[in-house]
Amino acid sequence: MKIMTNHQIILASESPRRKELFGKLGIPFDVQPSSVNEEVEGEHTPEEFALSIAKLKATAIAEKNPHAVVIGADTTVRLGNELLSKPANNEEAKKYLQKLSGKVHNVITGVSIQGMGSSLGFTESTLVKFYDLTDEQIDAYVATGDSLDKAGAYGIQTMGGLFVEKIQGDYNNVVGLPISRLFQTLLNLHIIEFDKELSK
Numbered sequence: 001m002k003i004m005t006n007h008q009i010i011l012a013s014e015s016p017r018r019k020e021l022f023g024k025l026g027i028p029f030d031v032q033p034s035s036v037n038e039e040v041e042g043e044h045t046p047e048e049f050a051l052s053i054a055k056l057k058a059t060a061i062a063e064k065n066p067h068a069v070v071i072g073a074d075t076t077v078r079l080g081n082e083l084l085s086k087p088a089n090n091e092e093a094k095k096y097l098q099k100l101s102g103k104v105h106n107v108i109t110g111v112s113i114q115g116m117g118s119s120l121g122f123t124e125s126t127l128v129k130f131y132d133l134t135d136e137q138i139d140a141y142v143a144t145g146d147s148l149d150k151a152g153a154y155g156i157q158t159m160g161g162l163f164v165e166k167i168q169g170d171y172n173n174v175v176g177l178p179i180s181r182l183f184q185t186l187l188n189l190h191i192i193e194f195d196k197e198l199s200k
Contacts, residue, residue: 002195003027007116008068009191012061015149017157018073021177027192034060034072046078047123050110055121062114069115069191075176077152078106084152093147094138097163100152101133107152107174111182118189124178126169128156133163 005027011019014033022029034057044052051074058072077084079099087093105128112121146160147153154160156167156174170178186192 003192004195005192007191008065010061010065010068010070012057012070012072015073015176017155017175018177021172021175021179022071022182024179025183025186025192030068032061032065032070034058036060046076046083046106046108047110047125049083050074050076050108051112051121051123052110054110055112055114058112058114066115069113069118071182072112072114073109073177075107075109075151075173078108079103086149086151087147087153090142090147093142093153096153097133097138097142097147098135100130100154100163101138102130104129105152109173109176109178111178111185113185113189113191116191118191120185120189122181122185124170124173124181126167126171126173128167128174129165130163131165137163 003025009027009029011022011029011031012034013031019031036056053074054072057074058070062070084096087096107126107128108123110121110123141159144159146155146158154163156164167174170180172179
């Protein structure tokens, strides 16, 4: 299967995980990290929050690249009514993991597509269940430094995945980009298409 595009596509992200996932499409794309302030005023649902940040990221890069299609994404973790974004330090990371221990939480990624006449966004949600964690397990994981750049203080694709008992939904969404749904959306917008020459 070969995918084609006639557009310049920019991924507005500094996340190596999102870059790797988007690379699965096999199309040329650029990476331009957005340095926007990841805060929004007022009260928002987790879905609204993630989508607002994703749109801020994409819009900031789209304004500098008016002839490109820009994709921004933001992931957050919801435990009950509490949002657990990226921890500020190791102590906060430990508190996050203690809260997640033995619990079901929701990983929400907002995706925004901006530019070339398109302005569209969606959110994807995945349920994740953690095993009961000991303080020793939490301390050992946090000591690796893996927690600090990840929503909820863990990476499912790294050793943090050892804490996961089960998930319901899109695994890649927990990693940071629901690439399957993004693929379908880009197809529907005619930003990407299948190589017709290969189907003859």
